[in-house]
Amino acid sequence: MIGISEIEAAAGRIAGHVVRTPTAPSPGLSALLGVPVTVKLELLQRTGSFKARGATAKLLSLDAAQRAAGVVAVSGGNHGIALAVMAAALDVKATVVMPASAPARSVEIAGAAGASVRLTDGMAEAFATAERLREEGLTLVHPFDDPVVIAGQGTVGLELARDADELTDVLVSVGGGGLIAGVAAALRALRPGVRVWGVETAGAEAMSRALAAGGPVPVELSSVVTTLSAPSVSRLTYDHVAALVEEVLVVSDREAVRGCLELAEHAKVWTEPAAGCLLPAARRVRDRVGPDARIGLVVCGGNATVADVLDWAERFGVR
Missing domain, CATH: 3.40.50.1100 (Rossmann fold)
Known part of the structure; x- marks a missing residue:
């Protein structure tokens, strides 16, 4: 398991090479969801994502x-x-x-x-x-099955823990699981009372299928969200999620695309569906937790073109 010492060491190593992205309250999303929402804007990272x-x-x-x-x-x-x-x-x-x-x-x-x-x-x-x-x-350089890579991704959680006000629940998108493994490890160490939720899209359900099976299994991929489409998670990321994450929620591609448009309108940020999927999942978490929820969203990336999102919106009938 990746510990806070490895994540802090990674933060020192990569400082000066990557951006310490903003963590900020979102008045627009707070009004939309009816509870306070804080965003960690990894779409402003070098190369447009936490990667x-x-x-x-x-x-x-x-x-x-x-x-x-x-x-x-x-x-x-x-x-x-x-x-x-x-x-x-x-x-x-x-x-x-x-x-x-x-x-x-x-x-x-x-x-x-x-x-x-x-x-x-x-x-x-x-x-x-x-x-x-x-x-x-x-x-x-594996996208997720590497402790050094996971520690690097965990610096997102390190910054979020230090910069955010009170949070009860943090939502993180899941592909192969490197980001959520690192973020959950950091938050467990620094904000142990915070629940971490994973979010996948239907047709890219490698982690939720693994949790149901008791370990990594191959999955058939059909989601338009290619940046979440890992053919399986790894034992390393599975172990972190099984131990540290509340649940992995699955939303549809249509919901993820709608989330992109809502984030543009209400949060004033242009995201990709891998981040758009957080918004429908956040509604579910809010409904489960109730009015005392204080939600954090790791807005993982924004590498989708306007044409891509509009094409998907038309395909799924999203207005």
């Missing part, structure tokens, strides 16, 4: 031989962008393997940053390709 933290922590942990050989990552979008950009900043050669379903903008940004981008038919094939490259000598 810069874990990628930077891992890159800075490499020895000279590993740096010289280069790194490889699998990504549905944001992890690939983060690794490409941060590797370029640290003068490390990067290869990013993405499924063909990854957003075109993510592929473009990773390539423009100087990474070698390889596209595969699906996420399972992407992981297999990355494993072959690891066997050839590249260092794998």
